[in-house]
Amino acid sequence: MAASESSAALDRPDGLRHQHLLDLSPYEADEIQVPTLQGTSVAHLFFEPSTRTKLSFNLAAGRLSAETVSLSKASSSVTKGETLKDTARNVEAMKVDVVVLRHPSPGAPHFLARCTDSVILNAGDGAHAHPTQALLDVLTMRAHVDSFEDLNVSIIGDITHSRVARSNVQALTTLGATVTLCGPETMLPVEMEAAMDVRTTTRLDAALDGCDIAMALRIQMERQNAGLFPSTREYHRQFGITADHLRRHPDLLIMHPGPVNRGIELTDAVVDHERSIILSQVTNGVALRMAVLYVLAPRREEA
């Protein structure tokens, strides 16, 4: 070992035994390969549909050399009446270390965290929270802004039923950004204004005035039957972002957690515009979830 590193007896969770990266002569084979999560197993339990979150968690775990398994509601014994708790305890009995859970019930990941010893990662629970989505959104914004203190973000759509909105408000206000929530009155919980230190408005023009980043949310079609908005056409007329908005706000960036209803929240021209950073969000989702697994997944000594 080089003299400069001999006093650095490090106890790093990643197994590396060096303080610096100067040359490779002191490195053992296991450090050179860095199979960070080799021997660690990750189960993806998705009780709701998902494209981005499920695939990116899967890719993230694979790129860190973890063993992965996946279960969807339709292919699980939940369809035969097994409870979530029993499902998770059976998964744990197979020595799974990390459970990535998407579930329609708010609080389901918190419940599992109390009744199993696996590390639980919330991949979206009902209308409650989607923490990795907000973390990847913040990561995506960071590439475009100098400081969160000077940043104005407007979140537009069905705020009431959005776990993405809740987690983003928590992340962005913690970082010092100014957040405006915009949507129809029926989808805009005004109590959030005081409780979460945000501004609310039912006017899209007001939300876009002085805004740096507009984050549109997916309109959940099933809400139309609940009478929360008259029609998708009417929603688009009042809250849809168009090329005209981009012309009037020449520095405005567009985000959307996906899936996008093209022609409703955003026109085709906006989705595919050079100031749309929607696919950067998706790309960053893999790196962000790798980072989350890297920090939180337990390490196994042996593969």
Ligand code: CP
């Ligand atoms: N943003 C998001 O959660 O997308 P998916 O539902 O496709 O995972």
